[in-house]
Amino acid sequence: MSLDTATVRRIAALARIRLEAAEVERMQTELNDILGWIEQLQAVDTAGVEPMAGAGAVALRMREDVVTDGGIAPRVLANAPDREGEYFGVPKVVE
Numbered sequence: 069m070s071l072d073t074a075t076v077r078r079i080a081a082l083a084r085i086r087l088e089a090a091e092v093e094r095m096q097t098e099l100n101d102i103l104g105w106i107e108q109l110q111a112v113d114t115a116g117v118e119p120m121a122g123a124g125a126v127a128l129r130m131r132e133d134v135v136t137d138g139g140i141a142p143r144v145l146a147n148a149p150d151r152e153g154e155y156f157g158v159p160k161v162v163e
Contacts (some may be wrong), residue, residue: 069103071096
């Protein structure tokens with residue numbers, strides 16, 4: 069697959085990237101090289117190769133969903149410049 073300059077400009081516009089004329093040619097070369105590498109990877113026979121991670125037989129251990137570090141508000145707020153009860157005090161922004 070080979071990208072032309074119009075496609076490179078379209079990709080740049082979608083990505084909100086401004087490219088000068090000289091940069092379009094350089095970017096066209098780089099994107100075509102990347103697509104060439106992807107084509108090489110797709111040509112590799114991966115039949116019978118087990119996935120290393122992801123959606124295979126790999127399962128993560130589940131843990132209990134419990135709070136383990138709560139109840140330490142006094143220690144957390146010890147150096148706070150302003151506090152309101154067990155919360156940080158912040159200046160009002162909206163009037």
